[in-house]
Amino acid sequence: MRSAILDPDRLVTAVASGRQRGTTPPWRRVEIRYVELKAGRHLQITTYDATQAFTANHPVGGPALIAALDELLDLPLARWVVTTSTERTTVEAKTPHTALVTTEAIESDGEGASGGASPAAASHDRAKERLLPESDPVFVALGISDRDGRLKPSRTAKYRQVEEFLRQLDAAISEALGSGRLRTPTTEEPLRIVDLGCGNGYLTFAAQRYLASVRELPVVVTGVDVKEQSASHNAAVAEQLGVDARFVVGTIDGVELDQAPDVVLALHACDTATDDALARAVAWEAPLVLAAPCCHHDIAAQLRRAPTPSPYAMLTRHGILRERLADTLTDGIRASLLRISGYKVDVVQFVESRHTPRNTLLRAVRTGGAVGAMKGGSVRKEYDELVSTWGVRPKLADLLGL
Structure with missing residues (x-):
């Protein structure tokens, strides 16, 4: 996850949420993406506590970025979803020593490195990170997604x-x-x-x-x-x-x-x-x-x-x-x-x-x-x-x- 997040040409978004059993991390949710500012490309980290959000922008390649990211990755958060231009990886903590890791490919829409704007580019039109993913057991049980967690077109x-x-x-x-x-x-x-x-x-x-x-x-x-x-x-x-x-x-x-x-x-x-x-x-x-x-x-x-x-x-x-x-x-x-x-x-x-x-x-x-x-x-x-x-x-x- 760390290498994917540190790659500004690949990362679309990374989101962490929940807490591992018996722990109390300082944040209930973390969102990470790259943004284009006047001073150049920055990694934007938004953290949420119970009532509000806090946003920090770190210059690409700077020591502050790596230190901030490593601090987040060390937190006992229960679930990470890292989306790049080619795949989406989900890491869910099951016990203090085990995790369930799933990876799914993301089909190209014909744009990107060879045809247009990079999927990792900071864009207001990018799809929102879902509060509950399509594969969540709730949507499977309700018949919105199939047994494999894929959203039914209908x-x-x-x-x-x-x-x-x-x-x-x-x-x-x-x-x-x-x-x-x-x-x-x-x-x-x-x-x-x-x-x-x-x-x-x-x-x-x-x-x-x-x-x-x-x-x-x-x-x-x-x-x-x-x-x-x-x-x-x-x-x-x-x-x-x-x-x-x-x-x-x-x-x-x-x-x-x-x-x-x-x-x-x-x-x-x-x-x-x-x-x-x-x-x-x-x-x-x-x-x-x-x-x-x-x-x-x-x-x-x-x-x-x-x-x-x-x-x-x-x-x-x-x-x-x-x-x-x-x-x-x-x-x-x-x-x-x-x-x-x-x-x-x-x-x-x-x-x-x-x-x-x-x-x-x-x-x-x-x-x-x-x-x-x-x-x-x-x-x-x-x-x-x-x-x-x-x-x-x-x-x-x-x-x-x-």
Whole structure:
């Protein structure tokens, strides 16, 4: 690994994570790659503790680079993945004296030394290092990858959705822990995560696997779905993986949990099911909420029935524009209602549109009591003017009693 990492013409990236049993390394994750700076090519080392990242750039060939790398390689990290222009090598510690080493070839895309930009060149377009590799047992058990750990072509979109949602979850949890908005979990009081409308548990299992095994956070996950078949399937997968996950049969708006969750997730709950999920999160006063809405039929239907306010007739005259407006209006209203309910809200794109057209994510962190909920509050005033102008009555507003 050392020789591969020290070769700037070969290395694409090197990533280390986890800890060997009975050890406590100073970092939970390490990322290494070469970058082009004004002063020339440098090896960039980014280390992550429980709450933040630290980046250091070392000139190629300098003694500081070698010393920094050797220090990292001496740490009792559990897993290294070193990707070069020709192969990917994974080293996983099994005992203090043994490791599992696997190497796979990387097919050339026709570029590189003979045809264009070097694969090791520092590029913002390079594929991201995966939080959970395609070969992870979770994806094999869920049927996203085959028994040999290769991603099934037909499941690529689902894998990308889960991976990018997981990336957003990872960043949101780090930020919330760092700001004190989310309590620090312990073995006695693990982080309670609920996945509303979990379906076949893709996100439930991926979140449990990443947070518990990679980030080493004490977590307990619960999946909720209306289908008995989903609960039975997911329970069997949990047993196969040997993980502590609970699955409950029930509707999002009717499910009862023993304890209120710390984190509420909802991936593509259809139409007003997303409103149900957001309303439950607010009722639970969940510190962190991540929801990726699906279809937006409710507001779209209301727009078809209500007269379009002037001068916006061109936005609803054509069906496709009206649908896109309904999507934007619905999620804008949801964000506003969450703010009124005491949350700081960001609306972001969490995955590329080629993987799914439903790629908007509402990321909400509870900041305290209701903000601007009174009639004269600025947030409430903006919301009232918006729904009055368009003549719509959002389902989430009814659920929240606003």
